[in-house]
Amino acid sequence: MIKFALKVVILAAVFFALTRFDILPGLDVVENPDAPLGVYGTYLWIGLIFGVVNAIVGPLLRLLSLPFVVLTLGLFLLVVNAALLALTAGLTDRLTIDGFGTAIIGGLILAVAGWLADQLLDR
Numbered sequence: 001m002i003k004f005a006l007k008v009v010i011l012a013a014v015f016f017a018l019t020r021f022d023i024l025p026g027l028d029v030v031e032n033p034d035a036p037l038g039v040y041g042t043y044l045w046i047g048l049i050f051g052v053v054n055a056i057v058g059p060l061l062r063l064l065s066l067p068f069v070v071l072t073l074g075l076f077l078l079v080v081n082a083a084l085l086a087l088t089a090g091l092t093d094r095l096t097i098d099g100f101g102t103a104i105i106g107g108l109i110l111a112v113a114g115w116l117a118d119q120l121l122d123r
Contacts, residue, residue, distance in 0.1 A: 003121045004051065010117040012040070012047030014110060015095075026098035027106050046095050050088045054114065058084055081107030 019029045035041035061080050062069070068076040082103035089095040097103050 008047045012043040014113040016043045026102035028096045081111045
């Protein structure tokens with residue numbers, strides 16, 4: 001449980017960096033300064049939603065798309081990660097994605113950040 005909470009914080013930090021420093025144009029977070037944790041609570045909320053979507057829907061989507069993943073030598077996982085990010089944006093009104101290319105790049109960055117978080121937290 002603590003590992004998942006730390007991963008949510010890391011994902012929230014990645015969302016913060018991507019949107020606040022305009023690293024990925026087209027990925028926008030509507031901040032809520034009146035939230036209990038302020039502006040940072042918005043990013044924690046989005047990180048939590050993405051973490052839950054990635055933990056519940058992610059394995060099922062990866063399993064169902066396994067033939068395409070094998071056929072494309074793993075490149076279809078970029079589409080799966082983009083779909084998970086788009087699903088997160090669909091579940092909350094605080095996250096907007098402008099297009100498929102933004103979702104692909106954002107999904108790739110979040111997948112790498114999630115993998116790094118898993119590597120750091122497993123030690």
